[in-house]
Amino acid sequence: MKTPVRVAVTGAAGQIGYSLLFRIASGEMLGKDQPVILQMLELPMEKAQAALRGVMMELEDCAFPLLAGMVGTDDPMVAFKDADIALLVGAMPRGPGMERKDLLLKNAEIFTVQGKAINAVASRDIKVLVVGNPANTNAYIAMKSAPDINPRNFTAMLRLDHNRALSQLAIKAGVDVAGIEKLVVWGNHSPTMYPDYRFATVAGGSLKDKIGDEAWNRETFIPKVGKRGAAIIEARGLSSAASAANAAIDHVRDWVLGTNGKWTTMGIPSDGSYGIPKDVMYGFPVTCKDGKYEIVQGLAIDDYSRTMMDKTLAELEEERAGVAHLL
Numbered sequence: 001m002k003t004p005v006r007v008a009v010t011g012a013a014g015q016i017g018y019s020l021l022f023r024i025a026s027g028e029m030l031g032k033d034q035p036v037i038l039q040m041l042e043l044p045m046e047k048a049q050a051a052l053r054g055v056m057m058e059l060e061d062c063a064f065p066l067l068a069g070m071v072g073t074d075d076p077m078v079a080f081k082d083a084d085i086a087l088l089v090g091a092m093p094r095g096p097g098m099e100r101k102d103l104l105l106k107n108a109e110i111f112t113v114q115g116k117a118i119n120a121v122a123s124r125d126i127k128v129l130v131v132g133n134p135a136n137t138n139a140y141i142a143m144k145s146a147p148d149i150n151p152r153n154f155t156a157m158l159r160l161d162h163n164r165a166l167s168q169l170a171i172k173a174g175v176d177v178a179g180i181e182k183l184v185v186w187g188n189h190s191p192t193m194y195p196d197y198r199f200a201t202v203a204g205g206s207l208k209d210k211i212g213d214e215a216w217n218r219e220t221f222i223p224k225v226g227k228r229g230a231a232i233i234e235a236r237g238l239s240s241a242a243s244a245a246n247a248a249i250d251h252v253r254d255w256v257l258g259t260n261g262k263w264t265t266m267g268i269p270s271d272g273s274y275g276i277p278k279d280v281m282y283g284f285p286v287t288c289k290d291g292k293y294e295i296v297q298g299l300a301i302d303d304y305s306r307t308m309m310d311k312t313l314a315e316l317e318e319e320r321a322g323v324a325h326l327l
């Protein structure tokens with residue numbers, strides 16, 4: 001039996017939490033032979049704590065063989081104690097008519113507090129995924145609030161955008177999602193993101209050539225992927241939850257268990273690649289191996305792509321300036 005991995009999940013009684021925890025406990029994130037201890041954080045309010053107790057009762061009722069322990073708490077110092085992995089989900093979601101960056105000042109403080117707690121008590125090798133919006137800038141805040149942890153261990157979720165793009169491409173080209181490789185979504189998890197299939201392949205050939213429709217790329221595909229979150233809020237009255245939880249599972253699974261040479265997209269602190277200034281939390285194409293990610297290097301950036309990549313960068317820099325006083 002492997003040693004259990006401690007997984008901290010914030011916002012555990014929320015919508016995404018409800019779609020996420022059961023899949024982690026069943027082994028879908030870290031493997032069917034990997035026991036986990038769930039360390040769940042919720043707000044120190046009776047309603048949130050009662051809801052968390054209910055979720056924990058349901059987890060108990062599943063009798064998951066891999067669930068080696070559970071902690072429910074309102075204290076970040078307890079939730080992140082010795083945590084190997086943290087999914088920072090707990091934050092206010094947007095409603096109709098809002099942009100994710102409208103949440104910035106409302107949610108930013110959560111990530112200074114939690115970054116500091118991670119710095120104080122978590123495993124020195126903790127892997128952090130920020131889901132709470134605006135995810136890139138919140139991940140940047142958490143990273144800067146945890147100076148003793150390697151900045152590379154803080155990441156933001158672009159995987160939902162990557163998965164959305166995959167499905168739209170598969171529908172357009174009439175191919176299986178599983179056959180598409182080498183896709184990337186550059187930049188911010190916001191409508192400025194740049195889903196880029198110039199390098200994508202299907203059955204060994206170019207997906208871009210197969211689709212052969214640049215007007216569709218610019219006028220339909222890019223805006224559709226960028227505004228998908230808003231379309232779901234419009235339709236459901238609530239922001240995406242099951243698909244967001246699914247993307248979080250995909251992100252962490254690939255980071256920990258590897259991508260076998262395949263590309264995926266992660267929001268990571270830039271190392272200066274592709275002209276993105278160091279530390280900006282930006283969506284890059286990566287491969288993962290042995291618990292580490294590497295940026296795919298050497299991709300040609302044409303003029304249109306440069307403009308798109310700079311636009312989403314400018315938004316991230318603006319968001320970063322807006323929270324500078326907190327850091």
Ligand SMILES: NC(=O)C1=CN([C@@H]2O[C@H](COP(=O)(O)OP(=O)(O)OC[C@H]3O[C@@H](n4cnc5c(N)ncnc54)[C@H](O)[C@@H]3O)[C@@H](O)[C@H]2O)C=CC1
Binds near residue numbers: 013090110133158
């Ligand atoms: N990056 C991405 O692709 C996506 C991000 N999101 C974001 O994820 C976040 C959560 O979404 P939902 O689960 O739908 O929201 P929700 O409102 O259903 O749940 C959030 C939960 O977090 C808790 N919470 C709030 N502040 C907290 C804190 N400081 N510590 C611990 N718990 C706290 C709340 O009590 C609530 O139970 C939102 O910010 C949403 O915008 C949602 C979908 C996709």
Ligand SMILES: O=C([O-])CC(=O)C(=O)O
Binds near residue numbers: 229230232240244
């Ligand atoms: O759009 C939202 O506010 C929720 C989210 O991040 C998404 O679904 O991509």
